[in-house]
Amino acid sequence: MRSVKRTLAILLSSLGLLVIWQVGSTLIASQVLLPGLGPVLTTLVTIVGEGPFLGSVLATVARALQAFLIIVITASICGVLGGKYPLFSAIMSPFVTTLKAVPVMSIILLAFIWFTSGEVPLFSAFLMGFPVMYVQVESGWRTIDGSLIQMCDLYEIRGLDRLIHFTIPALVPSLVTGARVALSMVWKVIIAAEVLTVPRFGVGARMQLAQVQLQTDRVLSWTLVAIVLTAAGDLLFEACVALLALLKRTVDRRRTR
Amino acid sequence: MRFVEVSKAYGDHVVFDRFSLEVEVETILAVVGPSGQGKTTLLHLASGLIEADGGAVIKEEEEIGSVSYLFQEPRLIPTATVFRNVELSLRSSESCATVRSQIARYYLEVVGLSDYLSLYPAQLSGGMRQRVAIARSFAHPSRLMLLDEPFQSLDIKLRYSLMDAFLTLWNESPKTTIFVTHDPREAIALGNAVCCLGDPTGPLLYQRIDTPQRARGIDDERLLALEGRLVKALLGS
Numbered sequence: 001m002r003s004v005k006r007t008l009a010i011l012l013s014s015l016g017l018l019v020i021w022q023v024g025s026t027l028i029a030s031q032v033l034l035p036g037l038g039p040v041l042t043t044l045v046t047i048v049g050e051g052p053f054l055g056s057v058l059a060t061v062a063r064a065l066q067a068f069l070i071i072v073i074t075a076s077i078c079g080v081l082g083g084k085y086p087l088f089s090a091i092m093s094p095f096v097t098t099l100k101a102v103p104v105m106s107i108i109l110l111a112f113i114w115f116t117s118g119e120v121p122l123f124s125a126f127l128m129g130f131p132v133m134y135v136q137v138e139s140g141w142r143t144i145d146g147s148l149i150q151m152c153d154l155y156e157i158r159g160l161d162r163l164i165h166f167t168i169p170a171l172v173p174s175l176v177t178g179a180r181v182a183l184s185m186v187w188k189v190i191i192a193a194e195v196l197t198v199p200r201f202g203v204g205a206r207m208q209l210a211q212v213q214l215q216t217d218r219v220l221s222w223t224l225v226a227i228v229l230t231a232a233g234d235l236l237f238e239a240c241v242a243l244l245a246l247l248k249r250t251v252d253r254r255r256t257r
Numbered sequence: 258m259r260f261v262e263v264s265k266a267y268g269d270h271v272v273f274d275r276f277s278l279e280v281e282v283e284t285i286l287a288v289v290g291p292s293g294q295g296k297t298t299l300l301h302l303a304s305g306l307i308e309a310d311g312g313a314v315i316k317e318e319e320e321i322g323s324v325s326y327l328f329q330e331p332r333l334i335p336t337a338t339v340f341r342n343v344e345l346s347l348r349s350s351e352s353c354a355t356v357r358s359q360i361a362r363y364y365l366e367v368v369g370l371s372d373y374l375s376l377y378p379a380q381l382s383g384g385m386r387q388r389v390a391i392a393r394s395f396a397h398p399s400r401l402m403l404l405d406e407p408f409q410s411l412d413i414k415l416r417y418s419l420m421d422a423f424l425t426l427w428n429e430s431p432k433t434t435i436f437v438t439h440d441p442r443e444a445i446a447l448g449n450a451v452c453c454l455g456d457p458t459g460p461l462l463y464q465r466i467d468t469p470q471r472a473r474g475i476d477d478e479r480l481l482a483l484e485g486r487l488v489k490a491l492l493g494s
Binding site: 147148150151154155156157158161165166169170172248252253255256 | 304306323324325326328330332334335336337338339340341345346348349350374375393397
């Protein structure tokens with residue numbers, strides 16, 4: 001019942017946004033400033049049918065996925081090292097603080113000087129997403145229950161056994177939270193970097209080309225594509241987390257039979 | 258096991274000052290005492306978690322090796338099932354998974370948890386969690402057993418039921434045990450000997466109890482008198 005209410009609230013809220021959009025468009029009465037729902041949806045159908053659509057979407061997804069995986073792997077390893085060794089944490093501290101404070105646009109612009117347009121989104125997304133996940137994993141390591149570590153020492157639960165059955169599960173909440181935040185950040189930074197650097201393929205590049213030609217309906221259509229990609233990415237991530245939890249429970253049940 | 262002229266201080270707070278105490282091999286020494294008088298320190302010294310500032314903790318040959326520690330709280334791995342929590346404590350000593358599984362299942366059966374093997378700690382009551390901890394402490398092939406007020410937070414019925422489960426398992430494989438508690442009655446129910454801490458230089462009271470645990474009645478006059486002496490020693494300290 002609670003989830004039905006929640007779904008209904010989300011649907012109504014989304015509908016409210018669309019109504020505000022349509023009312024705003026009618027009041028402004030300018031297709032350049034704010035096209036209505038109808039023209040934007042028509043344009044969306046048109047661009048989906050066009051040649052560059054699939055290539056652009058796939059390029060953005062590939063960049064986002066690459067950046068996300070690199071962030072998850074490096075931030076997890078560094079976060080664990082930072083949590084375990086105070087010296088490593090001290091060494092990382094200036095990098096992390098600087099990266100958290102630097103505006104995303106500065107990073108993209110600097111990266112554009114150093115790299116080619118295809119690499120800039122990847123590099124920028126990494127620099128923006130890494131500190132978020134690193135901080136989560138590092139603090140997650142520090143909050144591991146010391147009394148359970150003492151128990152593991154006394155009962156001689158060591159090495160791989162400790163890693164698989166205690167350490168990794170204890171870190172899972174921090175890993176999931178860090179990865180979730182990093183993922184939503186990755187989409188935004190990738191698309192923003194594509195807008196600025198205009199690689200041959202990419203959702204952001206298409207947005208930029210449409211904006212230059214004052215095709216606001218196309219800009220909004222590509223924005224809708226970006227929203228759908230982000231939402232689909234989030235859903236896929238949550239599904240993977242739920243699937244892994246289910247898999248663990250199933251394996252645990254089987255092993256106790 | 259012998260604590261020979263052991264000294265231990267935390268800053269200015271002297272817990273033990275040339276303190277000596279003996280625990281006979283394969284017996285239970287119940288230790289009572291007010292808070293901050295060294296009960297947990299005694300267990301930590303026995304387990305090797307901390308080192309004495311002076312003196313020595315001497316173990317007999319049959320006490321050297323692994324330690325089973327039953328804490329105040331169950332300290333179970335929350336993401337591991339009941340079965341896995343016990344089975345993991347066997348991994349360092351037993352390489353065969355089938356044997357480990359048999360041992361874990363056996364101890365969980367003795368504490369009455371055969372039907373709950375696939376549950377996680379959060380799905381159990383407090384008493385059931387402590388039963389898992391008891392099963393784990395016996396499944397772990399240890400030479401020395403240390404109990405730090407493991408029945409403290411439980412209601413009286415559950416407390417006696419768990420003490421009974423503990424005694425059943427302990428009688429099957431007796432090992433040198435130090436049982437720390439706040440409750441003189443609990444100490445008398447389980448200990449082959451009881452001692453009262455409160456003086457850094459030595460126990461305020463030490464008394465062997467010859468009556469087997471199972472034969473001890475709550476109206477036994479000698480035991481009631483001992484309980485009275487323990488309470489007096491506690492109040493005096």
